[in-house]
Each structure stands twice: as C-alpha cells, then as structure tokens.
Amino acid sequence: MNRILCILLILLLILPLQGCKFKDIDLKLFVMAVGIDEAENNPNKLSVTLKIAIPQGDPKKAEEQVQIITEEGDTIAEIVRVMKSRIDKELDFGHCKAVLFGEKYARKNIREAADWTMRRRDIQLTIYTAVARPSAKEVLNVQPVTERIPANSILLALSKDGTESPFIVPPAFAYVLQRRIDERGADPILALVEKKSDQEFLINKSYLFDKSKAVTELEPEETRIYNLLSLKNLKTSLNVDYQGLKYAYNIEKSSAKYKIITPTNGTPYIEYKIKILAEVEESHSGDIFNEKLLRDLSAAAGNQLNERVERTLSKIHQAKCDPLGWGLRYQSRHWNNSEEWKEWEDLSERLEFHVKCDVDIKYTGMVR
Amino acid sequence: MRGSQHKKESDNLLQCIGEKLSKSTDLEQRSLGTSDQQVNLIYLKSVSHSATVNRFVISPFFEMKDEKGFEEYIASFPGSKPSHDIKEILELLLGGHVGIFFSDNKVYLFDAVRVEAGSVADAQTEVIVQGPSDSFNESLEVNLNLIRRRYQSSDLKAETTTIGHKSKTKIAIVYDETRIEPEVLKELKKRLDGISVDILQAAAELDKYLSGNKYRLFPTTIVTERPDRAVFNISEGKIVLLVDTTGFAVVLPAVFNDFFTAMDDKLQVLPVGWFLKGIRYLGLILTVLLPSFYVAFTSYNPEVWKVQIALLVAGSRATVPYPSYVEVLIMLLMMEFLTEASLRLPKAIGPTATTVGGLILGTAATEAGLVSNIMIILVSAVAISNFVIPLNMMGFTIRVVKYPFILLATLFGLLGIVLGLVGVIMYLCSLRSFGKPYFKIFGIDRVRITNSQKERENG
Numbered sequence: 012m013n014r015i016l017c018i019l020l021i022l023l024l025i026l027p028l029q030g031c032k033f034k035d036i037d038l039k040l041f042v043m044a045v046g047i048d049e050a051e052n053n054p055n056k057l058s059v060t061l062k063i064a065i066p067q068g069d070p071k072k073a074e075e076q077v078q079i080i081t082e083e084g085d086t087i088a089e090i091v092r093v094m095k096s097r098i099d100k101e102l103d104f105g106h107c108k109a110v111l112f113g114e115k116y117a118r119k120n121i122r123e124a125a126d127w128t129m130r131r132r133d134i135q136l137t138i139y140t141a142v143a144r145p146s147a148k149e150v151l152n153v154q155p156v157t158e159r160i161p162a163n164s165i166l167l168a169l170s171k172d173g174t175e176s177p178f179i180v181p182p183a184f185a186y187v188l189q190r191r192i193d194e195r196g197a198d199p200i201l202a203l204v205e206k207k208s209d210q211e212f213l214i215n216k217s218y219l220f221d222k223s224k225a226v227t228e229l230e231p232e233e234t235r236i237y238n239l240l241s242l243k244n245l246k247t248s249l250n251v252d253y254q255g256l257k258y259a260y261n262i263e264k265s266s267a268k269y270k271i272i273t274p275t276n277g278t279p280y281i282e283y284k285i286k287i288l289a290e291v292e293e294s295h296s297g298d299i300f301n302e303k304l305l306r307d308l309s310a311a312a313g314n315q316l317n318e319r320v321e322r323t324l325s326k327i328h329q330a331k332c333d334p335l336g337w338g339l340r341y342q343s344r345h346w347n348n349s350e351e352w353k354e355w356e357d358l359s360e361r362l363e364f365h366v367k368c369d370v371d372i373k374y375t376g377m378v379r
Numbered sequence: 380m381r382g383s384q385h386k387k388e389s390d391n392l393l394q395c396i397g398e399k400l401s402k403s404t405d406l407e408q409r410s411l412g413t414s415d416q417q418v419n420l421i422y423l424k425s426v427s428h429s430a431t432v433n434r435f436v437i438s439p440f441f442e443m444k445d446e447k448g449f450e451e452y453i454a455s456f457p458g459s460k461p462s463h464d465i466k467e468i469l470e471l472l473l474g475g476h477v478g479i480f481f482s483d484n485k486v487y488l489f490d491a492v493r494v495e496a497g498s499v500a501d502a503q504t505e506v507i508v509q510g511p512s513d514s515f516n517e518s519l520e521v522n523l524n525l526i527r528r529r530y531q532s533s534d535l536k537a538e539t540t541t542i543g544h545k546s547k548t549k550i551a552i553v554y555d556e557t558r559i560e561p562e563v564l565k566e567l568k569k570r571l572d573g574i575s576v577d578i579l580q581a582a583a584e585l586d587k588y589l590s591g592n593k594y595r596l597f598p599t600t601i602v603t604e605r606p607d608r609a610v611f612n613i614s615e616g617k618i619v620l621l622v623d624t625t626g627f628a629v630v631l632p633a634v635f636n637d638f639f640t641a642m643d644d645k646l647q648v649l650p651v652g653w654f655l656k657g658i659r660y661l662g663l664i665l666t667v668l669l670p671s672f673y674v675a676f677t678s679y680n681p682e683v684w685k686v687q688i689a690l691l692v693a694g695s696r697a698t699v700p701y702p703s704y705v706e707v708l709i710m711l712l713m714m715e716f717l718t719e720a721s722l723r724l725p726k727a728i729g730p731t732a733t734t735v736g737g738l739i740l741g742t743a744a745t746e747a748g749l750v751s752n753i754m755i756i757l758v759s760a761v762a763i764s765n766f767v768i769p770l771n772m773m774g775f776t777i778r779v780v781k782y783p784f785i786l787l788a789t790l791f792g793l794l795g796i797v798l799g800l801v802g803v804i805m806y807l808c809s810l811r812s813f814g815k816p817y818f819k820i821f822g823i824d825r826v827r828i829t830n831s832q833k834e835r836e837n838g
Binding site for chain 2: 022025026028033034035036037039041043064066067103105106108133135160163
C-alpha cells in the first residue's frame, strides 16, 4: 500500500516536468516556413510572413492548401503574437522547415532573425535558411505544381533530398548559420531563392555574408565552383573546349584540399589541389576516343578549370568574405592565440591563390 | 551352492535396476510363482502395455507351471532379447520392454511397448508449422508416456503428490536428476506443500498458487500443452509439473525469453530463427507502445512525426470530437471486446463477429468521423502484433500492460512513456521465478551449465 502511495506521489511530483501542454494535433496549425522582410513602408520595421499548412483528411486527394499571413511590427516575437489573434488555432513551429530572409532585409542585418530562430524552443535547429528575392513574402507565395505538401518544394531543393542540383550550396541549417555568424574566421553563405513566376522558383545563386550582413551575390557558375571546393564528390558535369569543339564530362569523384602557405619573404598564398575523376558525357566531335585523346582532354579540362576556380576564389576574396573557413583553418594551425587573428587579418589582405586542378577523364561513357 | 550364487547375481541386477528407476511411480516390479520357481518382472507401467503383459507374460506362466518351458516360450517371441548388460537392460526398460528375470540367472526383455495414438489430440493453443503436433491430454499416464518416449534416460524422475482437499488431483514432478538445480526443486516442494485449496482443475491455476505474489503482472511459469516443449525444458534442467486431468503442464523456473520461443524455432535455419525471434520482440514493443506513442505524438510532440504524417493525422482527426486518449481507449476497448467475443464464441459464429466488428465497425466509425483513419490502422497493428507472442499467458499480460502506458502518455507525453519503460524494466528485473532471475533475456549462464553438463556426461 505504501509503495503504491509512493508511486502516485512521484507521478504527481513529476507532473510539471512534461514540458508541453496537452493539446491535440487538430487544434494546432503547423507553420511550414517563415519569411522575414523589411516592412514595405517603414525600413525600421519588420514584416513576417508565415506559410501555414491546412491539413487534408483524405490522403488520396493530395491537394495542398495553405494559408499565408503577413504582419508588420518591431520584433518577430511581437508579430507572431499579433498573428495569433488572426487565426483560430494555436501556431506550432515544430514542423517549420525553412526561414527565408528577404534580400533587402538580408543586406541590412539578419542577426535578430537568426537569434529568434535559435532562441524559440519549438523551432528545430535543423531548419534551412536562405535568402529570397525579390522578397520572402513573394517567394513564399509561389505554389509549384509539383508540390504536394505546403512549402515542401523549397525544403526539398535546399536540403538536396529531392533535386541534387550543383548550383545549390550545402544546406545552411539554423545552427550552421548561427555558428558562422559567431565564429571568427568563417562566414555564412546562403542559397538565393528567386521567384520566376507564380508557380516556379529558381535556386542557382548564392549570397556571401560578412557575418550577418549579405554582401555579394555569387553567380550560378561561381556557386558551382564553391560547391566543388566545399563538398566531396559533387554531382555535376563541366564543359571543356578542346580544339575548337565542345565536350562535357561528368564528375564521378571529386575532392578539394587546400593549404595556407606563408613564405617568410613573399606573398602568402592558398594552394588549392582539386582532384577529379570523370567520364565523358557528351562529345561534339564524333571521333572515336582513344587514350591519347582522353589524356589531352583531361589536361585541357584541368587548365580550363584552374582558371574558373581562380576567378571564383578571387571574387570571394575581394568581397572580404570567408565562406570556406580559411581564417578558422589558419587559427587552428597556429599557437599564438593572442596574435593569430590579427596576423590573419593582416595576411588575408595580401592573399593569393594557386590552384592545381587534376582532372582525370578516365572513361568514355557507355559505348553501345 | 552354484545355484544360489547365480541367484544372487540376478538379484543384484534386479536390485540395481530397481534403484536406478527409483522415485518413479510408474515402475512395476512383480515376482511370479512359488519360492523355488521364482520369476521376477520389472517394467514401467507408463510405457509398457499392461494388458499385453498380463496376457502374454503372466497368464502363460501360470498355465505352463514349468519355468524352463516358459523361458523358451518367452525367448521365442519376436522382439524378445536376452541380456546381462545393465545399461542395455535399462535402456530397453525405459523404451517400454518388460524385464523378466528367471531363477537360473537368465534375463529376457519382452517387447510390450505401449503406443497411445488415438487419444492424443493435436495441439490447439500452441500450433506450430513443422514438428510434432501432439499435445498433452487429460491422462497423467499418457502424458508421462509422451515425455518418457521422448526422453529415454534413467535420470528422468517422476514423483507424484496430490493437491486439493477434495479433488485430490495427482501431480507428477518430472525432472532430469542430473541437470536440475536442487534448490529449485526444494523450493518447489516447499511451495507445493504450502498450497491449501479444495479443488485444482487447471495447470494455470497451479501456476497462480505457486508464485507467491498475487498481484504480479507477468507469468513466472510456462503453461504448455506441448510435450516437446516440456521435454526440451527438462533437458535444459527445468522441472515440469504434469497435472492430472488438465492436459497442460507447468514448466518452471521460466525466464522472460522463454515466452517468446516457439518450438519450431529450433527447426529453423539459424538466421531464420533469429529473424523470427526478432519479429516477436518487435511485435511486443509495437503492441505495448504504439497506442501510447499515438497519444504522446498527437497531443504533446507532433514534431516527432514527419510532416506528411502530422498533416494526415491532423486532417483525419479534424472531425473527431474528443481528445486523442479517449479515441485510443474507445478503439482499443472495442478491439478487446472483439478478441474476447470471438474467443468464447462457437466456431460457427466466430467469423461473423470478426467481420461485423473488424470490418463494418471500423469502416463505419471512420466514415462517421468518430475516429481517425490512422487510429484504425494503429488498432489493427496493435491487435495483430499482440498475436505474435507464442505463449498465451504472456499474450494476455501484454494486452493489459499497454493501458498504463496510455495513462502515462496522457499525463506526461513522451516523458511518461520513457518513465513507464524504465518502470517496467525495473519491475521485470525485480521478478524471480523460483529464486532464479526472471528477466534474463539471453539466458547465457543456462547455456553454459548445460554445456558443461554434457561434457561431463560424455567424458
């Protein structure tokens, strides 16, 4: 008897530990994506757009219904509270998958928005962040015809669970964004989602950030080179001109390594070594491939890629951004904690890039 | 002088065998004839056919009046065999032969094997795909026969006692003397002595009286109707209680894992056996946790689900007028009613109940918007995975265990489920089956004991 009383008492005592309140799922509204913009008329105010999924009872129909609401105010928290009185059910950010920053807002400062996503307890740290053009609100209003779950298409594209485009930068989860904002020696880089029409968006560019401020836009080609440098085995094809004819090769394996070299006298430079194993995917010549042709093609491809990579690197360097984390690498390889950051700042001004691309086109593709 | 010496040798043999087979109540030992013409019979009643013995051994002896002639008569029987090797004699006795000891020191083994075929029915509650399908019936003799035929060793002991002031139910304690742990036997005898009831009619009842704690949740002894399971457990060093007039045997001590072993696991290829066992444990986890997970996820932590499922559940719950735990309880109770009803109904009406209950009620309830579609799937999954458990005793327990989990999930959400799991595991660990730890999933030291045992026997 005593034991039963003890158990009941313990159950009673841990009642406040449950964390959440009992609220049935049908009394909640799931926010799928949040868009944060600068208010249209007042640059000091924020405008928040929520894309809310309306659940469908019949799974066979698979037609998505969303509600999009926009509200303006001083802080995001305040705006969300105001929004609560415009809807009938409780807002739940547990399934929120993406936070989009409007381009104008991103160019100013995203610090407070990043802070809000980190602090709010029901937003997961693994949500995707991206910059939206022309504004987050308009991008959220895009309804792709292939979309079955509200806001799912942006999520699928950004996460690379769906499409595996080489023009989309690796996912910037909320925690990655926050870490890169805080960390000395690494800067955020976010994908840029553009609205093409009411039913289509385009993600093939990216935005370089100087900490929490968007600075420079990377063109599709540069975004792809960035991906090649930061990811292993990037799935893409590249073009090469050889003797006036076009060839395209598909990357099977790729890896990029770099070293920061500081000669005692002379300019410091970063040496990039890129190794690519590839196969021919398209040839405009009609010739039969032999080993010599493949070798020559590889050499030409290596040279041309060298140039492209160097161009991209110098653009990133000129923007004074560090999305590849060179500064962090430099600090990790040096011991003098008190001066190394100063040294790096000083050194990064004069940085040069030496790129060595080793492209090995090994296979001719299928021959049949 | 010589004659008396012979006589002594033969008597020694008889005495020795008698000792070997002592403590077996089915042992029958008889002396025939007068003092100068004495023939001794020894056999096991349970495996030898008494009518055969009477007709072909005892009656002719008195008809002939001449021991020499009788000896020739016995020797001429097909299947009769002279022997002096005590080991061989023992083996044949255990196999159902009758040992006939003549006064001139000859020993014959007369074939009187008893075969019970008609009265032994197929197993009903523990059906398996391959392997023997016979089951214990209501006769203690037959049940002993079923076990002896499968376990022909002199180490097998069968002691009887009676329980019940009025019913005087005979109970046979069957065990392998060399393999059991004496403390368990001692504990069992102590507890059997302590039982004071008027009537004992089922093996499961005995199980209830044996395990001291009335409020325990899990069965600590196996109740089985399969002789092969009983024999297998005897060889593992366990004790089998055969209860006369029940058709079921009680095996003890039991560990948790025993309840998830079907007898045809042994017959399967090893990876298949592992797979089947894995499926049973998966079924256990599903049937206990699915309903409570549903409550916790719909009402506390919807973010655990994938978006698709969250929206689907939210959509299908839109018309449901009461909170998730009421929905779960209603459907689970309906399922329990259905199981209970189809269990007790005559075989002819059974399918009707299942159709009406399962198909019509389920579909109608969803269409009327009283329960969500997901709920129907969930309840069926719970019901089916409950039936995966091979032994019914455990199956019934598991049916009950899921309700406290629902309560905990309703009060505390996911935290409650974790709490419940910790509690159940602690409770299982605290259970003892006749002094042996109950929640010993892999039974490692049991295997070690039997291996060393086997070595000792072979060497």
